[in-house]
Amino acid sequence: MKAKNFLALDVGEKRIGLAMADSQVRIAVPFGWVANDERAMKELAEIMLRHDISLVVVGYPRNQSGEPTQQTEFVVDFVRRLGQLDIDAEIAYQDESLTSVQAEQRLAGKIKDKGDIDAEAASIILQDYLEVHG
Template identity: 75%
Template sequence: MSSKNFLALDVGERRIGLAMADSQVKIAVPFGWLENSEKIIQEITELVLRHDIDVIVVGYPRNQSGEPTKQTQFVEDFVKQFADIELDTEIVFQDESLTSVQAEQRLGNKIKDKGEIDAEAASIILQDFLEEKYENS
């Protein structure tokens, strides 16, 4: 089976945390963050093309009861912006419950920029996805 490349997005109103992995190694690595601006879809598209991404994994926010929130709608609307772009890339959602809290705990006192939390959260989202979908492959 050929290797697949993954890009995870932790979508926020100010920043988008990024992480990458491939299906051979199955270890998600933080890949920085981008400011959420009017050029964000173009910037992500360029990353997808440059890194030959097969699957974009988007963190899907829900409340503690598992129900959608205002942020859930924001993320769904964000993803809809990719509909008009011709990419041969699958977009999937992955539960992101408590990933920002986990990211802060992992980073501890080493946080220099809030974007680091977003990138770490994206790596947790992607690692969860890989463990659920590619555990025994």
């Protein structure tokens, strides 16, 4: 059986953190970031095609009470636009509560730029998804 490739997105207003994993190894690794600008969808589509992505896992923001926020609306709109790309990949949400905090703690003292935190947060989102969905 062919391995499936997964891409996680930590969608922010300025940057989108990326992480990848496959269905055989099932370990999420940071994969950098792309600027969230007018080129973002094209860049994501190229990454998805180049790496034969079957599933995109997108961090779903909520507040401390578990309620949707203004950022949630931003992410849902982003995912709607992502879904309009002509790419054969499923899209799933994964709760991203506290992933940026965890990412900063993991990278303490090793942070080169904010994109590193976004990529690390994406890897936490993807690892959480892989653990929940066996």
